[in-house]
Amino acid sequence: MSERRPGEIPEATVARLAVYLRVLTGLVDASTVIVSSEELAAIAGVNSAKLRKDLSYLGSIGTRGVGYDVTLLREKIASSLGLTQRRTCVLVGVGNLGHALAGYPGFSSRGFTFVGYFDVDPGRVGDPIADSKISDISELESVVEANGVSIGVIATPAEAAQTVCDRLVDAGVTSILNFAPSVLAVPDNVDVRKVDLAAELQILSFHEHRKSRGPGDGLVESVG
Amino acid sequence: MSERRPGEIPEATVARLAVYLRVLTGLVDASTVIVSSEELAAIAGVNSAKLRKDLSYLGSIGTRGVGYDVTLLREKIASSLGLTQRRTCVLVGVGNLGHALAGYPGFSSRGFTFVGYFDVDPGRVGDPIADSKISDISELESVVEANGVSIGVIATPAEAAQTVCDRLVDAGVTSILNFAPSVLAVPDNVDVRKVDLAAELQILSFHEHRKSRGPGDGLVESVG
DNA sequence: AACCGCTTGTGAACGTAAGAACAAAGTCGA
DNA sequence: TCGACTTTGTTCTTACGTTCACAAGCGGTT
Structure with missing residues (x-):
């Protein structure tokens, strides 16, 4: 069970692919040729295992022992997102x-x-x-x-x-x-x-609220 | 295991609370006094079980057999999100x-x-x-x-x-x-x-791409 | 040609979230 | 006061997402 059909990319992954694409475009502009999952993950602000799994849904793009061809990877992601056509x-x-x-x-x-x-x-x-x-x-x-x-x-x-x-x-x-x-x-x-x-601001407000109460005590406020 | 401390509200729930809050404000404006989880869920575009579970993190606010007091619920959510202070x-x-x-x-x-x-x-x-x-x-x-x-x-x-x-x-x-x-x-x-x-647009583009390939066939494009 | 070191791709374990289903608890009517 | 009815709050199951850990595979070196 839970076999994912080829081409079926999880929602969470799709959202991150857009981020990787932007980062890769930056790398292309900086004339970077090869990038490892560790490096790319650091720039994109995610865990490298997650990044590799995300990319694995697009097929085997990287080269073991080396990394990913920046240009090729960018094209693969763009094509997966359907960005080859305007x-x-x-x-x-x-x-x-x-x-x-x-x-x-x-x-x-x-x-x-x-x-x-x-x-x-x-x-x-x-x-x-x-x-x-x-x-x-x-x-x-x-x-x-x-x-x-x-x-x-x-x-x-x-x-x-x-x-x-x-x-x-x-x-x-x-x-x-x-x-x-x-x-x-x-x-x-x-x-x-x-x-x-x-x-978005309200969600941040929640976290502010939580921080100001101090982490760990949940029942501070008297409701009366 | 996985006991959640009181006051610990899941991220996904926090994001929805902001939506409920907005919907409730609309109901207050419409002078609605009581609302059931079913009604509120329909307006907010979520499953009613999910809504009830979300609200349960704030405590027992509703009245069984009746529903939720709109004003009270709105205040409870606002206070949970830390919106009582500017x-x-x-x-x-x-x-x-x-x-x-x-x-x-x-x-x-x-x-x-x-x-x-x-x-x-x-x-x-x-x-x-x-x-x-x-x-x-x-x-x-x-x-x-x-x-x-x-x-x-x-x-x-x-x-x-x-x-x-x-x-x-x-x-x-x-x-x-x-x-x-x-x-x-x-x-x-x-x-x-x-x-x-x-x-955001790129994510939508992905879904457009997927739709246009038709759901169910994953390997249409020749990669060569 | 065989080995070594490096990085990918993935299987398995864990944690979080969603949904179905139901018991608990309240109201309303007789 | 009792019982029927309604809707909440919660439990349990299933699905999804993340992270760890490692085998598989490739390039470089001797």
């Missing part, structure tokens, strides 16, 4: 955060092309954004369908997120990155990842 | 993303007070930002120490992140939220959470 995306909700995302250099440099930026606010429509212009939300479906967009990024207020999500899914989008603080309901074939900024 | 934060790196974060309403409304916004660029210093002004990075330490800042948010380019991180830690910050695409090295007593925007 992917088209749309962004919905162009407030502060939406603007920041549109200007984020990491997206286009990593193979993601934004083919549309949408907002409901007529006052914003037509405004320039990242060498393009903000479009009215009514054009969402036609742009998605015309460009075969597979990824939608939602940066609207929480109230609008589910409606936008439904429209994206109906238009054919099968992956969604959600920055709105709300839980999205989607069909099974659609993947959602959420980035919850306030939640 | 926490002071600083933001370093005021580019596009930094501005968006500074303007994000979810932070101050949830008990986080930003007492400083810093940047290295002299051209930006003094610019207004979120009813405050951008300060020069040289003032970082004094502001952190004067305000007992516990949380630092890094929104600088990748190259600057580790240096900024070191300075924050030296000044006494014990929790860091990192938006820069880089791995931060910190002492054991410091918590780091990272938000890697490009990685």
Whole structure:
């Protein structure tokens, strides 16, 4: 039992592959040719055994006694993540955060092309954004369908997120990155990842709280 | 074995508590008084057994046969996350993303007070930002120490992140939220959470790739 | 060609998390 | 006051993820 089909990569591993990819790109830029799992793991901030196991899901890439060919490994990871083809995306909700995302250099440099930026606010429509212009939300479906967009990024207020999500899914989008603080309901074939900024701070707050109580005593506070 | 000390809440649970908290705040606004684990789980998008187990770490809060008192539960979660006291934060790196974060309403409304916004660029210093002004990075330490800042948010380019991180830690910050695409090295007593925007898209890309190959065949691509 | 040292790839042990199922404990109605 | 009904809190099972430890395999050296 628990035989993993070839090509089946665990979720936790996928998330780390993206990190390894970034680190490897840095190594390529530094003209590094070979890297050992120990070195790579140290840079990526993980255990070297974990790194080797992660990479083993992609096949036998390294050379025993030597290490990994940096360029080859980077290509293997990129191909596993499906980054050999550019992917088209749309962004919905162009407030502060939406603007920041549109200007984020990491997206286009990593193979993601934004083919549309949408907002409901007529006052914003037509405004320039990242060498393009903000479009009215009514054009969402036609742009998605015309460009075969597979990824939608939602940066609207929480109230609008589910409606936008439904429209994206109906238009054919099968992956969604959600920055709105709300839980999205989607069909099974659609993947959602959420980035919850306030939640991140709250999680840190929890750890601060725990530290300030001192580790080891759990029942300090009187609830009365 | 594996007895968990009272007050020891699993990481996975902590992350979800923040979600429950947000949902509960919505219910309070809607004047809901009582909610069952089934209802709450549905809204939060989780399994109801998981939700009950999560809440059980906070003690026995619900009433069998009835459900949970919405207000009480919200207070319990807030207190567990250490949100009963306001926490002071600083933001370093005021580019596009930094501005968006500074303007994000979810932070101050949830008990986080930003007492400083810093940047290295002299051209930006003094610019207004979120009813405050951008300060020069040289003032970082004094502001952190004067305000007992516990949380630092890094929104600088990748190259600057580790240096900024070191300075924050030296000044006494014990929790860091990192938006820069880089791995931060910190002492054991410091918590780091990272938000890697490009990685999020890459993870979605992986799932798109997997879907397009069709589920079930793992060895389609010829490697030669 | 045979050996030695190094690093990978992996099997097995451990720990954490998720989900099903049920006993405990409360409310409400008669 | 008693019993039926509802929903929590928890136990147990299964799955997933991490880490250790080492055999397998490769390059360099003699």
